[in-house]
Amino acid sequence: MAISQDSSKASILSKLLSPLRKKGSSSELELLDAMDSGQPIGDKDWQKSGKEHSWLHFTRHSPFNSSDMRIIVRGEGHYLYDSKGNRLIDALSGLYTCNAGHARQELADAAQKQMMELDFMPLWSFNHPRAIELTEKLLSIGPAGMTRIFFTTGGTEGVETAWKLAKQYYKLMGKPMKHKVISRMTSYHGTSHGALSITGLPNFKQVFEPLVPSAFRVPSNNYYRAPEQFKSEEEFGIWCANRLEEAILFEGPDTVAAFFIEPIQNAGGCFTAPPSYYKRVREICTKYDVVLVADETITGYGRSGEWFGSIRYDIQPDMMITAKAITSGAQPLGALFLKEKYFEPFSQGMTTFSHGYTFAGHPVACAVALANLQIFEREGLVDNVRTNSPVFRKTLEKLYDLPIVGDVRGDGYFFAIELVKNQKTKQQLTREESEKLLRGFLNNALLDAGLYCRADDRGDSVVQLAPPLTAGPKEFDEIEAILRKVLTEAWKKLNS
Numbered sequence: 001m002a003i004s005q006d007s008s009k010a011s012i013l014s015k016l017l018s019p020l021r022k023k024g025s026s027s028e029l030e031l032l033d034a035m036d037s038g039q040p041i042g043d044k045d046w047q048k049s050g051k052e053h054s055w056l057h058f059t060r061h062s063p064f065n066s067s068d069m070r071i072i073v074r075g076e077g078h079y080l081y082d083s084k085g086n087r088l089i090d091a092l093s094g095l096y097t098c099n100a101g102h103a104r105q106e107l108a109d110a111a112q113k114q115m116m117e118l119d120f121m122p123l124w125s126f127n128h129p130r131a132i133e134l135t136e137k138l139l140s141i142g143p144a145g146m147t148r149i150f151f152t153t154g155g156t157e158g159v160e161t162a163w164k165l166a167k168q169y170y171k172l173m174g175k176p177m178k179h180k181v182i183s184r185m186t187s188y189h190g191t192s193h194g195a196l197s198i199t200g201l202p203n204f205k206q207v208f209e210p211l212v213p214s215a216f217r218v219p220s221n222n223y224y225r226a227p228e229q230f231k232s233e234e235e236f237g238i239w240c241a242n243r244l245e246e247a248i249l250f251e252g253p254d255t256v257a258a259f260f261i262e263p264i265q266n267a268g269g270c271f272t273a274p275p276s277y278y279k280r281v282r283e284i285c286t287k288y289d290v291v292l293v294a295d296e297t298i299t300g301y302g303r304s305g306e307w308f309g310s311i312r313y314d315i316q317p318d319m320m321i322t323a324k325a326i327t328s329g330a331q332p333l334g335a336l337f338l339k340e341k342y343f344e345p346f347s348q349g350m351t352t353f354s355h356g357y358t359f360a361g362h363p364v365a366c367a368v369a370l371a372n373l374q375i376f377e378r379e380g381l382v383d384n385v386r387t388n389s390p391v392f393r394k395t396l397e398k399l400y401d402l403p404i405v406g407d408v409r410g411d412g413y414f415f416a417i418e419l420v421k422n423q424k425t426k427q428q429l430t431r432e433e434s435e436k437l438l439r440g441f442l443n444n445a446l447l448d449a450g451l452y453c454r455a456d457d458r459g460d461s462v463v464q465l466a467p468p469l470t471a472g473p474k475e476f477d478e479i480e481a482i483l484r485k486v487l488t489e490a491w492k493k494l495n496s
């Protein structure tokens, strides 16, 4: 499918890019020439330029030597459209972001209005109306006890900010040794040096080491793989929480600043935890004066079936990181929720939190977030998740009749299907098998069959699903039908 570019727009763009053209390689010249002359530009041109000059995130580029990139050109409702004219059902909400679905007119209108009113102002010493209004709105839907919002542009910055703030807070409180952090194994908390240190994925960290010292790990709540001695999830939950106490005591309570958890852990495949776990974690953090940080980069804004996982599971965090779906992905924005006690030492005298980001709390992003939350309320999106989550689970559980499906787990609109070699014994795929199956088959086969989701083996091999919160039984059936077809094929590949 050739997508033509409006010629006047192409010419403006070409003029803007003309400095690049002077130093550009031949392929840049070809694309720019085509744009300049108003020729139709489409997949072939984008493929050539993309393969020669783009660097995609977390992406192995070698396959592009022999096959095309997936270039997504349009999103509408629950669907994405690629540059070859294929339609994909978006069962990942972009990247856990587009919770209100794609192409919402109100978000575009809010952005345009805000751009003409105040296009930019940083939150460095100044404030602006949309940041103030959004702060009020966020605190009204957030967990009890939160009174301050520190804006960021994404999840990594939220994690980084929470750790730095915890360190400075304890220095101001006369506990300068409290600086260490604890997080859970296999967890993902972002890419900057600090956030990557908190991340519990050794393979992701090795090439960037040494990282920030003082970050330690405790087990995550993978009940599917819990040792048999645990007779219930509650019992396993208590055991996991007690590992936190053990780690704090081992490191020394006067050196530990914070514990980071996701309400539903993404990496590893949607690990939920029972109430006993969160209750015990809260007790331990209170007992040893450790900041309990909920990383809701994914679980925030309705994903769990409540506004926040912290509310759904009564986590009672001291700090809460949110990002992604705050704008349904239409603008980059993050918001760190804080209890007043962390602000108090900064409220007097010359004390400053010397930390911030140029684009954090961008007026356009804040305006879009406000419009997005209005959509959530008007359309009852959080209620929709609560009502339909059991239907989603049941639909996915139908796949248990496929021998490759070991476990279906998660909550809200956030589920993982763990792939196994033997349902009865729960035998895992080896690293080599997972590599062959996920990268050699599943990733492309799912997309070719019209499903955008995530096949992931940062932990055990899983397929993850997180559709927009506007989805319902019709979309679940479509997702299940494609998974059934592709996973049936995957089983054959695994055993061939």
Ligand SMILES: Cc1ncc(COP(=O)(O)O)c(C=O)c1O
Binding pocket: 153, 154, 155, 156, 157, 159, 188, 189, 190, 191, 262, 266, 295, 296, 297, 298, 323, 324
């Ligand atoms: C739990 C968690 N924390 C932090 C991050 C990093 O967020 P970002 O990519 O917006 O920096 C992610 C990203 O997916 C995440 O899932």
